[in-house]
Amino acid sequence: MKVKVISRSTDEFTRERSQDLQRVFRNFDPKLRPQEKAVEYVRALNAAKLEKIFARPFIGAMDGHIDAISCMAKNPNFLKGIFSGSMDGDIRLWDIASRKTVCQFPGHQGAVRGLTASTDGSTLISCGTDCTVRIWSVPVAATLESDHASNKPIEANAVYVGKNAYWAVDHQWGGDLFATTGARVEIWNHNRSQPVNTFEWGTDTVISVRFNPGEPNLLATSASDRSIALYDLRMSTPARKLIMQTRTNSIAWNPMEPLNFTAANEDCSCYSYDARKLDEAKCVHKDHVSAVMDIDYSPTGREFVTGSYDRTVRIFPYNGGHSREIYHTKRMQRVFCVKFSSDASYIISGSDDTNLRLWKAKASEQMGVLLPREQKKHEYQEAVKNRYKHLPEVKRIVRHRHLPRPIYKAKELRRTVIDAEKKKEERRKAHSTPGSIVTESVRKRRIIREVE
Amino acid sequence: MGLEEEAGGSAKILPPTEQELSAELDTKLQKYLRGEGADLEALKDKKLKGQLFVREKLYGNSAKAAAKFEKWLMPSEGGYLEAEGVEKTWRIKQDQLTREVDILSSRNQYDIVLKDLGPYTLDFTPSGRYMATAGRKGHVAIVDMKSMELIREMQVKETVRDIVFLHNESFFAVAQKKYPYIYNRDGIELHCLKEHGAVSRLQFLKNHFLLASINKFGQLRYQDVTTGEMIGNFRTGLGRTETMQINPYNGVVAVGHSAGTVSMWKPTSAAPLVKMLCHHGPISALAFHPNGHLMASCGREKKIKIWDLRKFEVVQTIPGHHAKTLDFSQKGLLAAGTGSYAQVLGDFSGTQNYSRYMGHSIAKGYQIGKVSFRPYEDVLVMGHSMGWSSILIPGSGEPNFDTWVANPFETSEQRREKEIHSLLDKLPPETIMLDPSKIGTLRPYKKREKPTKEEIEAEKEAAVESVKDIALKKKTKGRNKTSKRVMKRKVLIDKAKKPFLEKQMLEEGKVAGKKRNLGEETELPASLKRFVRKKAAV
Numbered sequence: 005m006k007v008k009v010i011s012r013s014t015d016e017f018t019r020e021r022s023q024d025l026q027r028v029f030r031n032f033d034p035k036l037r038p039q040e041k042a043v044e045y046v047r048a049l050n051a052a053k054l055e056k057i058f059a060r061p062f063i064g065a066m067d068g069h070i071d072a073i074s075c076m077a078k079n080p081n082f083l084k085g086i087f088s089g090s091m092d093g094d095i096r097l098w099d100i101a102s103r104k105t106v107c108q109f110p111g112h113q114g115a116v117r118g119l120t121a122s123t124d125g126s127t128l129i130s131c132g133t134d135c136t137v138r139i140w141s142v143p144v145a146a147t148l149e150s151d152h153a154s155n156k157p158i159e160a161n162a163v164y165v166g167k168n169a170y171w172a173v174d175h176q177w178g179g180d181l182f183a184t185t186g187a188r189v190e191i192w193n194h195n196r197s198q199p200v201n202t203f204e205w206g207t208d209t210v211i212s213v214r215f216n217p218g219e220p221n222l223l224a225t226s227a228s229d230r231s232i233a234l235y236d237l238r239m240s241t242p243a244r245k246l247i248m249q250t251r252t253n254s255i256a257w258n259p260m261e262p263l264n265f266t267a268a269n270e271d272c273s274c275y276s277y278d279a280r281k282l283d284e285a286k287c288v289h290k291d292h293v294s295a296v297m298d299i300d301y302s303p304t305g306r307e308f309v310t311g312s313y314d315r316t317v318r319i320f321p322y323n324g325g326h327s328r329e330i331y332h333t334k335r336m337q338r339v340f341c342v343k344f345s346s347d348a349s350y351i352i353s354g355s356d357d358t359n360l361r362l363w364k365a366k367a368s369e370q371m372g373v374l375l376p377r378e379q380k381k382h383e384y385q386e387a388v389k390n391r392y393k394h395l396p397e398v399k400r401i402v403r404h405r406h407l408p409r410p411i412y413k414a415k416e417l418r419r420t421v422i423d424a425e426k427k428k429e430e431r432r433k434a435h436s437t438p439g440s441i442v443t444e445s446v447r448k449r450r451i452i453r454e455v456e
Numbered sequence: 457m458g459l460e461e462e463a464g465g466s467a468k469i470l471p472p473t474e475q476e477l478s479a480e481l482d483t484k485l486q487k488y489l490r491g492e493g494a495d496l497e498a499l500k501d502k503k504l505k506g507q508l509f510v511r512e513k514l515y516g517n518s519a520k521a522a523a524k525f526e527k528w529l530m531p532s533e534g535g536y537l538e539a540e541g542v543e544k545t546w547r548i549k550q551d552q553l554t555r556e557v558d559i560l561s562s563r564n565q566y567d568i569v570l571k572d573l574g575p576y577t578l579d580f581t582p583s584g585r586y587m588a589t590a591g592r593k594g595h596v597a598i599v600d601m602k603s604m605e606l607i608r609e610m611q612v613k614e615t616v617r618d619i620v621f622l623h624n625e626s627f628f629a630v631a632q633k634k635y636p637y638i639y640n641r642d643g644i645e646l647h648c649l650k651e652h653g654a655v656s657r658l659q660f661l662k663n664h665f666l667l668a669s670i671n672k673f674g675q676l677r678y679q680d681v682t683t684g685e686m687i688g689n690f691r692t693g694l695g696r697t698e699t700m701q702i703n704p705y706n707g708v709v710a711v712g713h714s715a716g717t718v719s720m721w722k723p724t725s726a727a728p729l730v731k732m733l734c735h736h737g738p739i740s741a742l743a744f745h746p747n748g749h750l751m752a753s754c755g756r757e758k759k760i761k762i763w764d765l766r767k768f769e770v771v772q773t774i775p776g777h778h779a780k781t782l783d784f785s786q787k788g789l790l791a792a793g794t795g796s797y798a799q800v801l802g803d804f805s806g807t808q809n810y811s812r813y814m815g816h817s818i819a820k821g822y823q824i825g826k827v828s829f830r831p832y833e834d835v836l837v838m839g840h841s842m843g844w845s846s847i848l849i850p851g852s853g854e855p856n857f858d859t860w861v862a863n864p865f866e867t868s869e870q871r872r873e874k875e876i877h878s879l880l881d882k883l884p885p886e887t888i889m890l891d892p893s894k895i896g897t898l899r900p901y902k903k904r905e906k907p908t909k910e911e912i913e914a915e916k917e918a919a920v921e922s923v924k925d926i927a928l929k930k931k932t933k934g935r936n937k938t939s940k941r942v943m944k945r946k947v948l949i950d951k952a953k954k955p956f957l958e959k960q961m962l963e964e965g966k967v968a969g970k971k972r973n974l975g976e977e978t979e980l981p982a983s984l985k986r987f988v989r990k991k992a993a994v
Contacts, residue, residue, distance in 0.1 A: 006538040007553060009561040009834045009850045014602075017865045026867065030529050031858040032522045034490055035746055038705050039663050041895045042887040050880065323503075392896055 048392035051385035052401040054368075061331055061367035063350070066103045066360040069094055073354030075118055075172075076341045079142065081125025083346055088354055089116030095130055097142070100350070100362060109140050111160050118173035120182060127161075127194065131170035131184050138163050139194060164197050166190075172212045177220050181237070185210035189225055191237060203235050205242045214255045218262025222279070226252035230452075232267055234279060245455040246282045248275075254298045258322060260305025266322075268296035268310055271450065272418075274320065282454050285447040289320045291327040293414035298341045302348045302365070309351050309365075311339030314411055317353045319365065330405050331363050484523035489515070491893070534787065535834040535850035537814070546812040553848050563604075564835045567818070567845040570595070575825040576839035579620045579628075582662065583862040584831035584853075588628045589844060590619035596630055598641065601830065602864065610643045620658045622667070622681055624875060629667060631655045636669060638681070651686055652677050657700040661707050664883045666723060668709050670700045676711060678723040678885070687885050688723040691921045694731070699739055703765075705748020707888040712739030716755060723885040726918035730890070732768060734761060743782035743790065750808065752790055754779040760792060762810060771808050774801070783836075785829035785852035789813060791836055793824035798838055800849050816847050832857050832864055916956045923952040 019026055034040065071092035079085045085106065089095045093112030096105045114133040121128050121142065128140040139162040168187040175182040181200065184190050189210055190199035208228040216222040221237040232252055233245040250270040258264045264286065266276040274289040274296055294314035301308045307328070311317050317339055318327040337356035344351055344365070351363040364371070370382070392398045407415070433441045493512050499505045537553075539545045554562040570576070574592025581587075586607070590596045594614055598607040607625075618631040626641040629649075636655055638647040655669040655677075666687060667679045674692040679685070692711055699712035708720045708729060716735040719728040735755025743752045750771070751763045760774040760782070777799065779792035790801045790810055802813035818824070818840060826839040830846075833853045837846045857864060866874070887895060907915075928944060930936060980988060 005540055005543055005548060005552075005556070006536070007556045007850050008533075008537075009535045009553075009557045009564075009848055010532070010832070010853050010855050011558055011561040012532075012864070013560065014865070026870065028859045029857060031854075031856040031861075032529070033487060033856075033858075035487075036854070036858055036861050038746075038748070039707060039883065039887065039892050041893055042883045043663065043881050045887070045895050046881055046883055395896065 044388055045392055045395070045398075047385075048388045048395075048398050049401070051389040052393075052398050054385070055389065056368075056401060056404070058370070059367035061329075061364045062333065063362040063364060064103050065335075066098050066100075066105075066362065067358065068096060068098075068105045069358040069360075071358060072338075072340065072356045073358065073360060074115055074340055076343050076352065076354050076360070077119035077121050077128070078343055078346060079121045079125045080123050080346070086343065086352055086360070087119050087121065087128060088341075088360055089119045089130060089132075090358070091115040093132065093134070095119065095128075095140075097128075098360065100345070100352070103362065107143060108157050109138075109160070110157050111138055111163070112136065114169075117169070117171050118184065120173050120175040122175050122180070122182075122194075123178050129173055129175060129182055131173045131186075133169040135166050135169050136163055137166065137170060137173065137184055137192070162197070164192070171209060174213045174215050174223070176215050177217050179220050183213050183215065183223055183225075185213045185225055189213065189223075189235065201237070201240075203242050205233055205245060206231070212252070212254050214257055214265070216257050216262050216265075216279075217259045218257075224255045224257070224265055224279075226255055226267065231455075232277075232282075234282075243456075244282060246277070247452040247455065249450045249452060253296060256299045256301045256308060258301055258305045258308075259303055266299055266301070266308060268299040269450075270295045272296060272312070272314075273450075274299060274308075274310055275450065276322070283448070283451065284445075285451070287323055287325065288446050288450075289325055289327070291318055291320070291330075292316070293411055293418060297339060300342055300344045302344045303346055304348050307365075309342045309344050311342035311353050311355075313338050314414070315339065315355075315408070316411060317342055317351065317363065319351070329367060330407070332408055332411070333361070334408075335359075336361060481520070481523050484526055485519050488519035488522045530856035532855035534855045535853070537850040546815050548814065550816055550847050553850075557848065561834075561848060564833070564846055565848050568843045570843040575823065575841040576844050577618055577826045578828055578837060578839045578844060580828060580830060580837075581621050581625050582831060583857070583864045583866060584833055585864045585866070586621070586625040587830075587837070588619045588621055589839060590616040590630060592616060596639075596643075598625065598628070608641060608643045612637075617656050618658045620660050620667075622660055623662060623665065623878060624871060626871075627681075629658050629660070631658050631669070636667075647684075649679065651689075652679070656698070659700055659702045659709065661702060661709075661888075662878075663881075664707060664885055664888065665879075666885060668700070668702070670697055670711060672696055672698070674711070674713065676700075676709065676721055680885075682879065682882065688726075689922070689925070690721065690726055690918075691925065692719055692721075692728070693917075693921055694719055696738075699742050701742040701744060703744040703748060703751070704746060705744070706890060706892045707883075708890060710742055710744070710751070712742050712753065714738040718742065718751075718753060720890070722888040724888070726922060727914045730768070732763070734763070735759065741779050741782040741792075743784050745784045745788060746786055747788075750784075752782050752784065754782055754792065760790075762790075762808065764808075772810055774810060781824065781826045783827045783829055785836075785849070786831060786854040787852055789829070789849065789852045791827045791829060791849075793827040793838060796820055796822050796824060796840070798824060798827055798836065798847070800836065800852070802851070814849055818845055829853070831862065912956065912959075916953060919952045919956070920949055923948050 017027060069090040071090045073088050073090050075089045077087040084100050086098050086100060087095060093114060093116055095109035095116055097107050099106050112132045112134055116130055116132045118131045126142055128142050131137045138160045140158060141161050170184050170186040173182060173184045180194055182192055187209060189203040191201035192199050206229055210225045210227045213223060213225045223235050224232060226232050228251060230251045231245050231247045234243045236243045252267040252269050254268045256266055263279045264276060265279060266274050268274050272292045272294060275285040276287040278286050292312040292314055294312055296310050296312045298311045299308055305322060307319055307321050309317060309319050315332060315336055315338060317331040319329040320327050335357060339353050339355045341354040342351060349365050351365055352360055354360045393402050429443065494508060496505055496508055537545055550565050554565050573595040576589050576591050578587055578589045585602055587599045587601050592615060594612045594616055596612055596616065597609040600607055612632060614633040616630055616632055619628060621628045627638060629636050629638045634654055636649045636652050636658060637645055640646055652669045653671060655671045657670050659668045665680060665682045667681050669677050674694060674697045676690045676692055678688040680687055694713040694715065694717055696714040697711050701710050703710060708722055710718055710720045712718050716733055716737055716739060718732045718734050718739060720730040721728050734753045735757060737756035739753055740756055741754040749765050751765055752760060754760045754777065758776060758778040760777045760779060761770050762772040764771050777792050777794055779794050781793040783791045788803055792799045797817040800814040801810040803810050822840045822842045824838050824840045828837050829852055830837060834848055834850050835846055836849045837844060863870060928941060
């Protein structure tokens with residue numbers, strides 16, 4: 005007869021020396037794990053609860069300005085720094101890690117309306133309501149860190165005076181041109197005191213401008229006449245214009261899909277468009293209850309942050325209609341500008357109460373260097389929570405956000421209004437000949453027309 | 457030249473062809489896929505469809521990776537016994553086996569004789585390392601099976617009917633004469649569970665930390681051992697019970713009654729999940745296959761029946777066995793203990809047809825009380841009236857264990873960590889259901905379905921039964937008249953029935969109302985019809 009019996013020798017299955025790691029043996033057979041779905045469900049529930057326990061997104065505020073903050077700019081070369089400009093002409097460079105001002109750039113007489121840094125991070129360009137464009141040279145990183153005596157004022161390299169107040173400025177990616185907007189769109193070179201090129205379309209002020217990160221010659225602007233215009237620098241005439249029902253306050257291009265941009269609109273929503281096909285929005289992001297003032301994409305291209313007049317900052321997924329996160333504080337008043345940090349971990353918001361606030365992009369994230377086991381555990385908890393997040397118990401915990409009372413009330417009011425309109429529309433449809441009343445899709449509803 | 461000839465002549469060793477590999481992998485793949493994929497054709501939402509499609513692909517890839525890496529992660533192969541020539545496996549005796557196997561395994565075949573202290577019952581920890589034995593006359597012992605070391609031995613000086621480990625080897629529960637007690641590994645009495653009363657069988661649900669007990673009158677109790685809360689207390693109402701067994705696949709407790717019925721219970725409902733009429737005589741033993749689909753039951757009419765639990769049908773009837781105890785091994789072998797003979801049956805063709813595999817008879821006169829396979833070992837331990845015996849059954853244990861599930865070589869630190877993790881993963885009692893894969897799925901949308909008449913009746917009866925249990929205070933000074941006690945009981949039962957009766961009356965009222973409405977329209981004379989309230993035209 006042939007016989008074999010399981011026999012395990014202890015030395016094969018235990019460690020040799022006490023300094024060794026314990027031996028681990030794995031068998032992934034589902035038979036050994038009865039009720040694994042129930043265990044996973046319990047783990048998802050616990051993961052959702054733990055996430056809420058560790059959700060402390062607010063890191064700190066940077067104060068120093070004495071007037072509302074109107075604009076911010078990221079330094080593409082230096083992760084720790086951020087520029088901010090306020091309504092009284094004060095421009096500061098902040099060190100995010102210590103939340104202190106590194107240096108100031110005094111000079112503007114009125115409000116600073118636009119700030120931008122060149123791609124190599126050495127030049128800062130600002131424009132304001134005092135009709136000037138100023139070019140500053142940014143102190144180098146090495147001296148920045150060693151300089152503990154902060155608030156050293158810096159002299160401007162150049163001051164270019166124009167005819168009208170300037171509303172926004174943006175620098176070309178990888179090139180040496182920058183665009184300012186005000187009465188018209190002007191393209192400048194660093195060295196010339198007069199704009200190299202001018203675009204004009206209509207008579208209204210152009211209030212914001214953004215260069216495309218992937219296509220350096222393409223830029224998008226938004227104007228007071230509720231339009232979004234796309235310009236190509238290589239052509240002498242503007243390219244396309246899209247007119248909506250309400251004004252767009254700010255535009256941001258998706259860094260990972262450079263042909264798509266998202267526009268932050270006055271009617272409390274953000275509209276994502278494909279630049280090639282402007283007759284229909286790709287996605288409508290609705291959650292704010294007041295005008296959306298500023299928008300910035302995360303470097304991953306997967307989500308963007310918006311700051312709104314309703315005193316909140318929201319984070320939206322790039323293809324989702326509703327926000328995944330909302331940040332608010334009693335002390336934060338109207339948010340005028342937001343920026344996503346270049347490592348996709350932090351959000352900086354500048355608001356009416358003269359403070360810049362630093363938030364975490366993922367509220368319950370553990371910052372700092374994580375051990376590989378910690379990382380794996382976090383990934384596992386995220387994955388198991390996402391698997392069961394549609395079930396009622398887990399969903400209730402994951403979705404829960406505390407809203408300030410005015411926003412809660414405003415949201416309910418909007419909900420009632422929308423429901424009433426919808427019901428009316430349905431009744432109209434039910435009482436008229438089928439096909440006579442056509443509902444327009446949400447993505448097209450706010451667009452008036454497209455102009456070449 | 458000679459070399460060339462050799463090369464041409466000898467059989468070339470070729471790597472396995474791709475077809476062979478894939479066929480092998482396919483069978484392994486099925487195990488890891490855990491059922492069919494979702495039907496995505498029915499979805500209309502394109503975005504969701506795309507996302508789910510990607511996810512299903514990922515599941516497929518992970519199952520393939522698990523199947524491929526099996527050969528490195530799980531190197532041990534199981535045991536086997538093959539008879540050669542005219543030999544039959546069931547005629548092979550244990551001493552023949554011990555001569556063929558290595559020393560370490562041959563040490564697993566022994567008999568321990570303890571004459572005085574009554575029939576022994578036993579229980580293993582999930583890793584198979586520790587065994588708890590209890591003799592009827594009060595002898596309780598914890599043994600480390602690897603080193604055959606006696607960890608703790610004590611005499612509780614009372615009748616002991618059953619013993620069971622809790623989640624660890626550090627705690628065990630003993631069903632003594634009046635109440636069950638929980639002891640520490642050192643033999644210190646931790647708890648006396650007075651609420652249970654005198655129980656005849658104990659079982660522990662590992663994932664839920666529930667201690668289930670049943671007494672001979674058929675009262676089933678569930679207690680959560682982490683909080684001490686009594687979760688359920690049910691009167692089975694089906695008569696005298698002798699056997700209780702847990703289905704490890706879904707955590708359902710099956711109780712065998714003297715009328716031949718097996719009822720299955722969960723802690724959150726007062727009515728049983730299933731009531732099966734299994735045998736013509738009383739049920740003497742029950743056992744569940746680890747895959748959760750098969751149940752073996754033995755009745756006093758000397759038949760063992762194998763049931764398919766998905767359809768609740770008999771798969772096989774094995775006549776001629778009057779087994780007092782049954783147990784399934786991890787690999788699906790069935791052990792039946794009858795008198796002083798233990799029979800092991802195996803399903804070798806894969807068609808759920810159990811045939812004789814091995815047998816062993818202990819000394820004549822010794823009655824086998826309990827058979828239990830040792831997890832992760834090819835060993836069957838039988839507790840009998842004169843102690844316990846351990847025999848080798850090749851091919852019964854799972855050869856590859858998972859350190860994070862059950863580790864026979866656990867250190868004390870690993871044990872502590874595992875205890876904490878299992879407490880964090882403790883399942884609520886609501887997760888016990890007949891089909892555990894239903895968790896996380898959507899309930900199919902049904903218009904508010906009314907419970908059927910039978911269901912309502914069953915619930916009403918269960919409520920009345922639970923009320924009958926309440927003990928009324930014994931009053932003194934002449935206030936304890938029988939008539940008053942009877943009245944009080946009646947009032948309690950009526951109170952329990954009240955909500956059901958109210959609902960019934962509501963329903964009847966609605967039906968009568970509907971009938972009235974229908975009748976009204978036809979009954980009115982023509983001249984009054986214009987005063988009837990008409991419904992607005994839609």
